[in-house]
Each structure stands twice: as C-alpha cells, then as structure tokens.
Amino acid sequence: MSQDLDQLKQEALDRLQTVSSEDELGAWHRDFLGRQGKVTTAMRGISELPAEERPGFGQAVNALRNELQQAFDQTQDKVLAASLQSRLESEQVDVTLPGRKPIPGTLHPVTRMIREITRVFGLMGFQTVEGPEVEDAYYAFDALNIPQDHPARDVWDTIFIESDQREIVLRPHTSPMQIRTMEQIEPPVRVVVPGRCYRYEALDATHEWHFHQIEGLAVDTNITMTDLKGTLAEFARQIFGQERKVRFRCDYFPFVEPGVDFAIDCMFCEGSGCRVCSGTGWIELLGAGMVHPNVLRYVGYDPDVYSGWAFGMGIERIVMLKYGIEDIRHFYQGDVRFLSQFNRVLA
Amino acid sequence: MKVPVRWLKDLVPVEMSSEEIAQRLTMAGLEAEGIEKIGIDWDKIYVGTVLKVDQHPDADRLVLATIRAGEIEQTVVTGAPNIEAGQKVAFAQLGARLVDPYSEEPKMMTLKANKIRGVRSEGMACSEKELGLSDEHEGILILDEDAPEGAPLRDHLGEDVIEFEITPNLVHAFSMVGIARELGALAATSVTFPDLTDLSVAEDTPQLVDIQAPDLCYRYVGVVIENVHVEPSPSWMQRRLNAAGVRPINNIVDITNYVMLEWGQPLHAFDRTDLAEGRIVVRRATDGEQMETLDHVHRKLTSDDLVIADAERPVAIAGVMGGVDSEISDDTTTLLLESASFNMLSIRHTAREQKLRTEASSRFERGLDPNLAMTAARRATALIKQLCPNATVTEIADQYPAPREQKTVVMPRSEIKRLLGVDFPDDQVIGVLQRLELSPKHVENDGQPGIQVSVPTYRNDINLKADVVEEVARVIGYESLPETLPVGQTAPVMIDPVLEFVRGIQDSLSAAGMNEVITYPMLDDAELGLLNPDGDEMPAQLGLARRPDIPFVKAMNPLRSEWRQMRPTMLPAILRNVAENLKYNPLVSVFETGRVYLPEGIDQLPDERRTLCAAIAGTFNPADLHEHAREADFFDLSGILAQLFEEIGAKNVELRQGSHPSMHPGRAAEIVADNTVIGIAGELHPIVAEQFEIDRNQRVAIAEIDLPLLMELGVEKFAYRPVSRYQPVQQDFAIVVDEATPAGSVQRVLENATQPMSTSVQLFDVYRGESIGEGNKSLAFRVTLAAPDRALQDKDIDKIRKRVEKQLKQQVKGALRS
Numbered sequence A: 001m002s003q004d005l006d007q008l009k010q011e012a013l014d015r016l017q018t019v020s021s022e023d024e025l026g027a028w029h030r031d032f033l034g035r036q037g038k039v040t041t042a043m044r045g046i047s048e049l050p051a052e053e054r055p056g057f058g059q060a061v062n063a064l065r066n067e068l069q070q071a072f073d074q075t076q077d078k079v080l081a082a083s084l085q086s087r088l089e090s091e092q093v094d095v096t097l098p099g100r101k102p103i104p105g106t107l108h109p110v111t112r113m114i115r116e117i118t119r120v121f122g123l124m125g126f127q128t129v130e131g132p133e134v135e136d137a138y139y140a141f142d143a144l145n146i147p148q149d150h151p152a153r154d155v156w157d158t159i160f161i162e163s164d165q166r167e168i169v170l171r172p173h174t175s176p177m178q179i180r181t182m183e184q185i186e187p188p189v190r191v192v193v194p195g196r197c198y199r200y201e202a203l204d205a206t207h208e209w210h211f212h213q214i215e216g217l218a219v220d221t222n223i224t225m226t227d228l229k230g231t232l233a234e235f236a237r238q239i240f241g242q243e244r245k246v247r248f249r250c251d252y253f254p255f256v257e258p259g260v261d262f263a264i265d266c267m268f269c270e271g272s273g274c275r276v277c278s279g280t281g282w283i284e285l286l287g288a289g290m291v292h293p294n295v296l297r298y299v300g301y302d303p304d305v306y307s308g309w310a311f312g313m314g315i316e317r318i319v320m321l322k323y324g325i326e327d328i329r330h331f332y333q334g335d336v337r338f339l340s341q342f343n344r345v346l347a
Numbered sequence B: 001m002k003v004p005v006r007w008l009k010d011l012v013p014v015e016m017s018s019e020e021i022a023q024r025l026t027m028a029g030l031e032a033e034g035i036e037k038i039g040i041d042w043d044k045i046y047v048g049t050v051l052k053v054d055q056h057p058d059a060d061r062l063v064l065a066t067i068r069a070g071e072i073e074q075t076v077v078t079g080a081p082n083i084e085a086g087q088k089v090a091f092a093q094l095g096a097r098l099v100d101p102y103s104e105e106p107k108m109m110t111l112k113a114n115k116i117r118g119v120r121s122e123g124m125a126c127s128e129k130e131l132g133l134s135d136e137h138e139g140i141l142i143l144d145e146d147a148p149e150g151a152p153l154r155d156h157l158g159e160d161v162i163e164f165e166i167t168p169n170l171v172h173a174f175s176m177v178g179i180a181r182e183l184g185a186l187a188a189t190s191v192t193f194p195d196l197t198d199l200s201v202a203e204d205t206p207q208l209v210d211i212q213a214p215d216l217c218y219r220y221v222g223v224v225i226e227n228v229h230v231e232p233s234p235s236w237m238q239r240r241l242n243a244a245g246v247r248p249i250n251n252i253v254d255i256t257n258y259v260m261l262e263w264g265q266p267l268h269a270f271d272r273t274d275l276a277e278g279r280i281v282v283r284r285a286t287d288g289e290q291m292e293t294l295d296h297v298h299r300k301l302t303s304d305d306l307v308i309a310d311a312e313r314p315v316a317i318a319g320v321m322g323g324v325d326s327e328i329s330d331d332t333t334t335l336l337l338e339s340a341s342f343n344m345l346s347i348r349h350t351a352r353e354q355k356l357r358t359e360a361s362s363r364f365e366r367g368l369d370p371n372l373a374m375t376a377a378r379r380a381t382a383l384i385k386q387l388c389p390n391a392t393v394t395e396i397a398d399q400y401p402a403p404r405e406q407k408t409v410v411m412p413r414s415e416i417k418r419l420l421g422v423d424f425p426d427d428q429v430i431g432v433l434q435r436l437e438l439s440p441k442h443v444e445n446d447g448q449p450g451i452q453v454s455v456p457t458y459r460n461d462i463n464l465k466a467d468v469v470e471e472v473a474r475v476i477g478y479e480s481l482p483e484t485l486p487v488g489q490t491a492p493v494m495i496d497p498v499l500e501f502v503r504g505i506q507d508s509l510s511a512a513g514m515n516e517v518i519t520y521p522m523l524d525d526a527e528l529g530l531l532n533p534d535g536d537e538m539p540a541q542l543g544l545a546r547r548p549d550i551p552f553v554k555a556m557n558p559l560r561s562e563w564r565q566m567r568p569t570m571l572p573a574i575l576r577n578v579a580e581n582l583k584y585n586p587l588v589s590v591f592e593t594g595r596v597y598l599p600e601g602i603d604q605l606p607d608e609r610r611t612l613c614a615a616i617a618g619t620f621n622p623a624d625l626h627e628h629a630r631e632a633d634f635f636d637l638s639g640i641l642a643q644l645f646e647e648i649g650a651k652n653v654e655l656r657q658g659s660h661p662s663m664h665p666g667r668a669a670e671i672v673a674d675n676t677v678i679g680i681a682g683e684l685h686p687i688v689a690e691q692f693e694i695d696r697n698q699r700v701a702i703a704e705i706d707l708p709l710l711m712e713l714g715v716e717k718f719a720y721r722p723v724s725r726y727q728p729v730q731q732d733f734a735i736v737v738d739e740a741t742p743a744g745s746v747q748r749v750l751e752n753a754t755q756p757m758s759t760s761v762q763l764f765d766v767y768r769g770e771s772i773g774e775g776n777k778s779l780a781f782r783v784t785l786a787a788p789d790r791a792l793q794d795k796d797i798d799k800i801r802k803r804v805e806k807q808l809k810q811q812v813k814g815a816l817r818s
C-alpha cells in the first residue's frame, strides 16, 4: 500500500509542476485533495487493511496530505503572484491621456464679485439686502436730496418708466435702498445692497446702460468719517491686496455731506501713471460720504443724534480692475467662452 | 472748465507747478481731468525779429523775410500778407515740429528746407494754426513788441491749461476768480482781484429796464456805453480766450466772454440802436412767440420761457442766447450791456426744451449770485474803457427788487469731531474758515461753544453745519484723516432667506455644469412674438407668465426700441444666448437667476419676481476618448432640475405632462408644487427655435421657474435619517400600468408605499411587449430597503410587496409582474 502512496505522491507532484493558471490550480486541488480526490479515496482504502496496519497507513496518508497541501500552497502563491503580475503588466495606461472630467459650470463674474464683497462687509457686520429695480423717483432722487429740476439730477442719465401721476424710473443707482432700509428699521443700520442699475448711456468699452452696484450704509450714534475711511480701506485691501494705498478726496454727491471720492493706487503701474489710471497713478473705486442731514431727516432720523455714511460702487468696474478685463460689454454678451474662464475655486 | 495757469497765477500768485495746483484742487473737490501743455512740443521755435522784407525775384505774392533770433539769422520765403519789418514773430528753425495747416485731420509735420521759386527758405514764420494755438492761418502770428528776441517761444507763449470738472454744487468755483479763491484758501495766498469801474457816477436811468417777471429775473443791470469802436481784441485777450476754449470774435463780444470766464457771470451786449425805444423788458414769452437766435435757428417759445425783449419783440432768450436782430456788428457804437440774474430752474427748463446748452445757461442753471451781476458789469465796463478809450458810460439801471443777504450758520464746536471722528486745533479751524472768507466767530450755542460763519452770497453750497464741517475737512485735507473702524453696537443679524435661496440655486446649477449668465431684462413685443410658433402675435403664455391684460412696464426713453419694456419672461433672453453660444460651442448649458417684471397697473411698481431660467442644447462629449457623443435633450435638463430640487429639499415638486405654446407638444411639462404651477419645462418648439435663429433640428431644453413660489410651496425642512447598520436589501419591482399613466405617478406610489424602509427608488427600465398586453407598459424599479434597527427578513419584504401591490392597484391601476 505504501508503494501506492508513493506513486500517488509522485503523480500529484508531477502534475503540480505543470500547473500554471488558477483554473488548473483548482482542478489539481479537486483531483487530489478534494472530497472526491485521490488522497481522500486512498484514505477510504484503510478499511480494507488489517487492523495492525491501519494506524501506520493512516499516518502515512495524513503525512502525504500535509505534504501535498504544502506543495499546493507554494504553487498557489506562485501562480497567483504570476497572474497578478501579468494583469498589472497588461493593464498599463498612458497616464497623460485625458481623464474623465465632470462638465464644469461657473458663476457669473459679477455674482462672484458680489459674493466676495458682501462677504468682506459681512465680516464687518453688514447685512445684505436687495431692493426693487423699477423705482419711485421719490426714492431714487427726492428723498436722496436731489429735488425735481435740480441740476444734480442730470448727473444720472435716467431711463424713465411710462406712468401717469407718479414718476417712476429704472433706478440709476442702488442708493434708493438707503431710504427704504432706514424707513424700515431703527439704527443701528449696517447694510450692503447689491443689485442691477440702469442709465441712459450709450454702450462702449467702459459704459453699460445696464450694470450692477453695491451700496453700503452705516448709521448709528457715533459713526464717523474716519470709520468710513478705515472701512473702505479694509475692503479695498481685501479685494485688491494688502499692499494697496488708498486716497480719500473731497467730492460731491447730493445725498452726502461731506462727500468723498475713494481711490486706490493703480495696480497696473504701481502708482507711477499709465493708461488705465489716465496717468494719475490713482484709480477711483467709488463715491461715498457722510449721509446728508436732509436724507436723515427724510426718514425721520434726528441728524443731531445720528450720523452715518454711505458708499456706492460699480461692480463690473471692480471685476474689470481685478482681472484686467478690457471691455465691459463682455459681461452681458453672455459668451460662454468668456464666462467659463471664471472657474477658480479661490478668488 | 479750462483754466490757463498763467491767468490763474495772475489772480493768485502761488509758487506751485501746474501739477501741484491740479493735485491740491483735486483733493479739495475740484477734480482736474487733465493738463494740456500748449507749446510743449515747440522745439526749435524762437521769438524772432523781422529785420527786412524783400520782394521775391520771381513771384509777386511771395516775399523774402530776413529774421533774426539771437545768434541765428535766416531768410525765409513767405506768402504771409501781414509780415513787416520790425515785427516780432514765431520763428521756426529747420527740424521744428509744426501742425500741418493744409491737413483736414490734426497732423504734425517736420519743417524741412525747400526751394520756393528758386530761393531757398531756411525756416518759417509761423501762423497760429501751425503752432496749434487756433485755426487762424490767414497770416503769421505777430507777437507783442516786448517779446524777448531769441527766447524759446515756449517760455514766452507756452501755457498750461488745467481742465477741471465743476460738480453741480460748485457754482462759486465756475470762474477764474472762483478757482483763484479756492487755490488761495488752500495755499494760504491772497487773491488779487481785477480792476472794476465805479459805475455810481453814471446817470441812474431806471426806465431803461423793466422786469415784468420778478419771479424769474432777480436782478438786471443795464449799462449804456457810447462811442465804442468795434475791432479785434488785443492779442493777450485773444490768447487767453483761445486757451480757455472760447473763440475770439470782436473786442465787445470778447470782453463779455472774458468777464464770464473771469467772474462766472454771463453778460450780453446789445447794439442799442437795434432795440425798439432803446430799452429792455424782461418778460415771459407769449405762447408761440418766435425769434432767431445767434446760431441762426428760428426758435418757437412758450410762456414758460423768459425772454429779454425791447419795447416790441424778444431780442434774447434770457440766460441762454442772444438774438441776431441786436447783434454787435462792426458799425456798433452804442451798447446796452446786460448783467443779470435769473431763476435757475427756468433757465434749465428753457435750455432743455430748446436743446440749447450754452456757456451762459450752464452757469445760470446752477444758481448764480445776484450780487455778482454788478461786479461783472463794473469789470466789463472797465475793460471796454481800457480797449476803447473814447467810450463813455451814459446811463445805468439796476433793477434788483429783493437784494440777497448773507446767511449765517452756527456750527457747534463738537460737530467736527462728531462727524469726522477727529478734531483739529481751534486756530487751525478758524484759519481755514477765514481763508474761505467765511468770517468765523466764536459763539455760544445752547450753552456749548460754537463757531458762527457768515456765508458770502456766492457760496450757495453752504447752508448747514455739515457743510461747514466739509469746508474745514477739505481745506485741511481728507488725506490727514486717520483710518478707524466703527465702534458700538452691531446691528441684529438678519439673513435674507430669499438671497440665501438664490445663492443655493446658483451653487447647485453651477455644480451641475451650467454656466450662469446675466442678460438684459428688457425686450419688445416683437421678441415676445417670436415665442409663438403660429404667428407674430405674442402667445397667451409668455414663458411661465400669462399674457397680462394690462400694459407691460415700459421705458419712456429706451436706448434702443428693442429694449422698450421690462421682460415678463426670461425665455427670449436665454434663447438668444443659446443661439449665440451654439455658434461657438458644441454644448450650451446656461442659467440665470434674474427677475421678471409683471405689471401691476399704471403708476404702480411692478411685481419683480425672482425667476430661474435654465437651458441646455447641443452635444455632450462631442469628441471624447472615453464617452460616446450624445445629444442633449429634455431629460438632461429635467435631471439637473431633479437634482436641484433634491438639494434644496423641494420634495413636493413634481413634473407633470403639460402643454405650452412655445414648447414641443409632446415634450412639455408643468412644474407643480402643492397643486400650483410654479414653472414650466420642455423642449422648445422647432418653429420657435427657428424664430430665435436656432436650427429647427436642434433640441433646446428650457425651463422657467418662479423662485418665491418654489421656496414657499416646495421646500421642506431638512430631516436627518440615521444610516442603518444592517445590510440593505435590493428589491426589483416590475409594474405594469396603462401606457398613459405617467412614470412619475408610479414612482410616487412606490416611494410612499415603501416608506420608511426605502432609501432609493430608481426606475431602470421601461418595457413594452405582447407579454404584458397591448396599451400597457412595464416599469422596472430597483428599490433599496433597510430598517434602522434590524436586518430585514423575508416576511418584512413580503409585507412591503403586498403594500406596494395594493397601493399600485388603488392609485394607478397598476399590477406587479411576477
């Protein structure tokens, strides 16, 4: 019988030598070590042996089983390693082939800038609110200390809406929301108001009849012009970089007194003068000033108790300056080749 | 306003460069828009003396002039009729750069030696045009006799001209004297005022002027001057006028313009012999009254217009322009000089109605000081006497019914600190106010220290204490203000939920691959008519909106007729965008969260409704290594919308089969929340596409949704669901329903019936075939089920299947296929 076992062992090991795939591996295991395998069958033959030979034969079969199992394990490791190796080799790709990109979407650069600016002012305690674009002349002009027939009213080339009794306009600035906000709440007031505005203005590279502004308004006891300067400087440095210098100069807007023109040093020429800044070294960003006492009176705030400041800026201009965009008309032509450039996650 | 710097420095002798002057005034509120440097390119041009003038040997109309400029002596050939020996002229050496006098466009040329009729010309005696001073090219420019020979012309005639923007509040600075006052206050330098004639010696003749409309004319000074001699004004005056941008005409007209530039008071000179009865009546025009103004336009007037008339007819439109009938001519010897003050609103009205904005009207409509009228009359008279030594003032009338008095304003001393946030020493504040001629005085104000100022009548911009604070701040300089941040209470936090909602929608759609656009919110009827596939009329349904039975919100003065009314729908703008972008891009996927403007009736503000419009058209993966190209269709858009609704928690929003005039009849949906239509979606009708210049075979999926309604009706609060720790079970349901039953309804039944166990219900196949009977379809759903607290058993699944079966039968007449 032990002769049979030796023969079986030899047969098994010989065949194991030839195994080179996972399938052959499985077949070998089934044929020799499986439930119907030859080793198991050999063990069954034990019953035909005399009792005294049975223990020895049993041990021999078990030894054979262990030996074959070990040989199998080794071969299995080799075969699996080889097959993994060949898979890895066969799966090589050119990693410079294009990846599967998701389709990119973008926010409009004006939306992005509104978010950027309102975020900066939000951190300084300003709420964001919006208001109507089709507006009463009362809010657009009269309550802002720009009475009917005042020459200052010409500064805003206004688009008027057909009406009978009431003068209605497309708001030429976001300033009407100063009045609407103050009518609704008591001080302290700190709001920024983004929104569309309209002017009767021919279209060219720097003028749009349809554009966006952001208005800012702070009213309380103890709100001062140095606060205005500090707040605007903070804003400008957040948007245009910490190294920016700021300029505050006297200017006139009927709804503020004293009035301010706020500029930063030109980032294109670092203040030495170039085409963008008309050689002055300064770029005017916005108009501002202390809320005019007449305006405070209009909304029922006592100008002897409360003071405040307001500012208004064109958003497209800020975007153009920040990114060096040469023509304002790009914003509303809606060309996807323009819009899809504004896909940066970070500003 | 153009300010020649030499002239300015005559009035206020500051030691500052033009750049410094421009910068100081800019900081103080008078913005310099630029500095023109006359003579900056006058290289190789000198003051020369004409030594002799000889006839050209071969040409009658040419002369040979020998000109000396210091060391240089040259002979030039010239045809100038006015050249004479002994004159000082502008002599250009070879190589000088001059304006080409024969070019239509402004063009520079370099002077070269050339032979004219056989005689070599070595340089040129220049005309004003060649020097760029004016358009004068009849003869050469003759310089003053005392011009220093040999000096560069630039030093003698060069001039810097600063152009200032005068804001509407700055009427007091709308003149040379006014700017000199400003600069004087800033630079602490006194102003040297020009000479004025004393008119009190002339005979007071009140009947010379009759003001019949005292509400529109506050003052009228009329001065009669005899024995004037009309001729060109002297070169110094012409030069200043040219530099300031006013064309010289004759000495009398030039003087009125010169005084207007100097003092800001427009004047007018009439030939008195042309005035009926030689007198002036200031009155309203009669309706339909006509006159011809100096620009030779016949003007029709109304009773809203103020005119200057003689005893019979209008001779000028008050404050705007004179008439041709009484124009100063070369023969004029007796003048009536007008220096008057008018109601600013009236002048503004007339100038606007007549579309005639003049130097005079632009000053009057800012509100001139009536006290200035006499100053200007005296100054003009002084100049007339200077230029016409024989002239005599014979009569004067000063009609001034209500003389304007000085105002006083009291500013509490604490106001500077309260408004500015910083204070300045008392002597500095008082010094500034003194330099501004505001005569400051310390006073007690409600028991507190204050400063009282007396405001000169020419300062109509100082009325309130805040105005005084601004004067102090701008003269000391805004640049000296420190930067601080506001202190005190922060306002209570209120976040506008609508803005947050819109922001979420923008984020969701851009994350889904769409480009946000912003379009013009105005259009016209024709554009709305394009939404109709069956004609030009605008359809009953305009995007989401119903066509209103009241007029749209319309602009009275649109920039273009196609931007006439505020849009009731965003569809046309987005379709225009799609059409344009399809020209350059294989796939267009855009959205806008703008507004539509629904009319509420005349004299009412419209309902500005925040609206979403989104569209997709074109080809996905047109050239892709990994994916096949595929045409975008309705389901690309509806999928993005489904994702959006999920992300904003709009669980109750569903799409229902619908119909819409602008949409493909078989591919149109209503977007419904709480049984209210809040939006539309569909593929565009091919004819409508074509009308928007899109190929009719190009599918365009487009949707318009009312955002306030979506927010109000659709959005549910977020409810967290713990993740089950147990293995989820996937169950497939094949459901047979009538062909007409929308899949969405079946899906909804399945979702409800499998709650709360189902975490996902996914339709993955639609099958039609004999085995399920004609007119039916089978919808295959894969449902993922899990319980939070246990592994699901077969009996749980059985229970769910039974419930599904029952509800399908009841609600959609559906059956489970086994």
Ligand SMILES: [Zn+2]
Pocket: A266, A267, A268, A269, A270, A271, A272, A273, A274, A275, A276, A277, A278, A279, A281, A282
């Ligand atoms: Zn620059």
